[in-house]
Amino acid sequence: MIDKAVYDYSLIEKGDRILIGASGGKDSTALIEYFASRKLRKNSDFEFTALHIQSEFGGPIPENIRMLFEKWNVDFKKIEIDVQGRLAEGKKMSCYWCSSQRRKELLVYAKEHGYNKIALGHHLDDILATVIMNALQKAELSTMIPKLKLENFPVTFIRPLCYTPEDVIIEHAKETGYYGFTCTCTFQDNSARKAARKKLDYLTDGDRILKEHLFNALRKIKPEYLP
Numbered sequence: 176m177i178d179k180a181v182y183d184y185s186l187i188e189k190g191d192r193i194l195i196g197a198s199g200g201k202d203s204t205a206l207i208e209y210f211a212s213r214k215l216r217k218n219s220d221f222e223f224t225a226l227h228i229q230s231e232f233g234g235p236i237p238e239n240i241r242m243l244f245e246k247w248n249v250d251f252k253k254i255e256i257d258v259q260g261r262l263a264e265g266k267k268m269s270c271y272w273c274s275s276q277r278r279k280e281l282l283v284y285a286k287e288h289g290y291n292k293i294a295l296g297h298h299l300d301d302i303l304a305t306v307i308m309n310a311l312q313k314a315e316l317s318t319m320i321p322k323l324k325l326e327n328f329p330v331t332f333i334r335p336l337c338y339t340p341e342d343v344i345i346e347h348a349k350e351t352g353y354y355g356f357t358c359t360c361t362f363q364d365n366s367a368r369k370a371a372r373k374k375l376d377y378l379t380d381g382d383r384i385l386k387e388h389l390f391n392a393l394r395k396i397k398p399e400y401l402p
Contacts, residue, residue, distance in 0.1 A: 176338045177209050184321045186294075186333040187213070189220045193333075194290040196281055197225040197251070199236045201348040202296035204243070206336055208351070210294070211247035223294070224250040226284055228277040230257070240353060256280055285330050298336040298344060300375065303389055307378075308371035318393065338390075340383050 181187050195210060197203050203225075210223045225244065227236050235253070236244075244251045256276060281293050297319050305318040321337040336344070348354035379385040 176343070177335050180321060180335050180338045184333070184337075186292075186322060186335050187221055191221040191292055192290045193221060193223040193292045193294050194281060194285045194288075195223055195225045195294045196277070196296065197227045197236065198296070199227065199240055200296070201344055201354055202298055202301075202336065202341075204240055204296075204353050205344050205347060206294060206296045207244065207249055208247060209335065211249055214248075224252055224288075224290070226281060227251070227253045228280045229253055229255045230277070243351075243353060252284075254280060254284065282325075282328055282330060286328060291329065292331045292333050294333050294335060296336055297334045298339045298341050299386055299390060300341040300372065302334070302337055303386060304368060304371040304375050306389075306393065307374050308367055311371070311374075312367055338387075340386055342381070342383070 187193070193210070195203065195207055197207060207225050213219060214221070214223070229235055236251075241251070284290070285293055302318050306316070309315050309317050319334060321334050323332040325331065345354060375386075379389065
């Protein structure tokens with residue numbers, strides 16, 4: 176699944192220097208494992224580094240995950256930020272604010288250290304839940320896309336797990352031994368996204384094929400049959 180996504184969207188190209196957001200959760204760990212495995216292939220011509228953005232709302236990467244990174248020969252870095260301290264007066268702390276600040280740090284680090292791509296661990300369920308959330312909350316049809324080239328930064332965001340359902344990641348994480356480790360954030364106040372995930376599960380009954388159909392529907396838009 177990941178290889179197909181990489182091929183379909185040209186997510187990994189010759190000479191790429193890729194920065195991977197490492198949260199310590201199963202999704203980013205699975206993504207890092209994939210990059211480590213792909214790096215071992217003959218004629219691989221890219222570099223990657225895993226970067227953990229640690230804030231006051233989450234602890235460090237679990238030691239077991241760190242040991243896996245060492246086993247996989249992953250170049251691992253960590254920086255610490257004060258997320259709540261960046262809030263403007265009168266603003267409320269939220270998951271969106273925290274994620275936006277971590278994303279900002281990934282961009283700054285990538286630009287300062289010469290990385291041309293940033294890989295994020297969003298999987299198929301994340302992308303589809305975002306479709307539902309944006310449609311119901313923002314009244315727009317949009318989501319996170321597999322490859323996004325920024326206009327104001329010389330960086331492209333990529334999501335190699337875009338074809339991969341969450342249950343596949345869970346199954347693999349259990350087999351590999353890191354399923355018990357989730358995102359270490361202690362805030363976890365993202366009710367809109369949680370509600371969207373429940374609606375997605377209700378809509379598809381957890382069926383992988385139906386999720387794939389929903390994803391493919393986003394690529395087969397027929398404007399003449401839309402208002």
